[in-house]
Amino acid sequence: MTRSKPLGSPALTSPAVPLRAAGIREVARQAGVSIATVSRALGGGGAVSPQTRERVLEQATALGYEPSPLGRNLVRGRSDLLGLIVPNVSFPLYGEMIRAVEDVLSRHGMSILLASSHDDAATERSAAQHIMRHAVDGGIVINSRLGAALPVRQRLGWVQVASEVPGLPNRVELDNEAGGDVAAHELLATRRRRLAFVGAPGRESQERERGFARTLAAAGLTYRRFEGDYSELSGLQAGETLFAGPDEWPDGVFAAGDLMAAGVLRALHQRGLKVPQQVAVIGFDDAVIASLLYPRLTSIRQPAYPMGVAAVELALRLIGGQSAEPVMFTPELVRRESTGPPD
């Protein structure tokens, strides 16, 4: 990347508007009332005579007055802010969740304070502290590495989504095992018998494999396995390994992530194998890329948006002092072009 010389516009440094925005007292003075009345006229709380409210509103808009959230929050004891900690902002799945959180929140007049954990415990901890320094009313942690060790007051209304540390009371989860189960069923239903699994480190992949393995075992089948790291490259390597020799190629592959499935597809292209005629491939997550691949990838959908919605609602309920219970989501198969009858 290159940063060329600055554009021709003049440097911007000095303010173009009054240094100090008008405060409540100024409005009160101009309107000839007390600050208490101004607060009532605007806040909608108490009773104010129509003509007084009229005058106040008039002066308020004239002076461009808007209540300071700082002062307001100070006295109310809350900030209308919700913390959100995600492993990686630029990962599409998390983007979906963020979008969900934001959509719900904006309906409640709240905003979201964002931070990343980079899948690292220490970073997550400092992110949480950072966020709490802003007096958020609550928060959501996605894929927490810390779990209960999070420096968070439980009462604040913090919710964990797909936490790496299970067992917390206030959480939103995905039934990964059921996902693996569905994948196995789809492959079996399309008459695949020589199966392979491409996994990755971490609890989620393990759970997906467990469901996969259990269903295969029930059908009297085993499978080959390859350990990747959720990257496309590791999927490519998996594919190259699985389809190396001339003997006994798998005719069905289940990858614990769409990126790895993409890698497998690429290996298959390079070997000149037809998908799904010769080999069926199933991914996990159903990220946007799934439908962009060639052929379009069948995947186990992780309902990111609904999970995000559930998480905020849980947090909001907690903040409101209401009771709340954990929620479990079940993934669903999204059938596309990479599975189907063989040959």
Added chain:
Amino acid sequence: MTRSKPLGSPALTSPAVPLRAAGIREVARQAGVSIATVSRALGGGGAVSPQTRERVLEQATALGYEPSPLGRNLVRGRSDLLGLIVPNVSFPLYGEMIRAVEDVLSRHGMSILLASSHDDAATERSAAQHIMRHAVDGGIVINSRLGAALPVRQRLGWVQVASEVPGLPNRVELDNEAGGDVAAHELLATRRRRLAFVGAPGRESQERERGFARTLAAAGLTYRRFEGDYSELSGLQAGETLFAGPDEWPDGVFAAGDLMAAGVLRALHQRGLKVPQQVAVIGFDDAVIASLLYPRLTSIRQPAYPMGVAAVELALRLIGGQSAEPVMFTPELVRRESTGPPD
């Protein structure tokens, strides 16, 4: 998606820790000093005797005290918050920018307040107001539809990235025209002569096309064009249209976005045309998906992360009262498998 029954954990409703966190007075009392001394001991501002500081710190940690950001912000007149308005959180390119902003910000002890504009002027306006209600020190707007009409006090240190409304003094831009130019050069260099452009509404696509057209004109060439909407589907339709008849197929296509390029690739697959042997394809943005496509897509890279960094730094400078000038970035060609010598 399915939401199954709640998990077995007990409902969580009542606080597990002291209702009210210890305040500065409590610490002062326990340490036997005044609140002013506590403030100094912790804030690092004034001078405090070592033993006093010792005692204060001791009590502070013992009581689990942490200064309220609300009170602090109120008196300091700033919040250490930066607003960030993006069109769509789940769009990878914006994800990159968000990541950049966050990385830089965290180094300055600041946090980011996020909102989406959904590429809609009204939504953008309300998002901005929402954000400003939290007394942010400044902000960044990506792809603003409002431009100078943004309800933002210039002095606050707001920066616009790739604004739809040009001419603002505090902005970060991409030289789209140069990008189109580079694309044209790459196609010409690989001996393509029957070219096509797939565009979309908006200023950015126009600029990219302008650069493309100018360079082709200089070579005495024209091109066919198709108007899409940045979606894969529109790219697919473009491809189907361009390669419909038996006559005079293009041998090089430049799409104003990677998604549309993906659509073109798919159309080419369906027609059984070889890329790049028969047709070369170039996308724009170099989003993550570019290298996931088959074949891997050559694209004009929009340096999202560096642009994000530049934007925060600009904002930070503005907030600090320093002068700042607009910055222009130049896109670069990322050569992959979808271009190269014909046949």
Added chain:
DNA sequence: TTGTATGCGTTATCAT
């Protein structure tokens, strides 16, 4: 070095 006192901008309580 430490304490006192004031102010930040608002809401809420209590009189009037």
Added chain:
DNA sequence: ATGATAACGCATACAA
């Protein structure tokens, strides 16, 4: 219906 005033939690100028 309206006004005076006390918080809210902290930082800081000033006095000691």
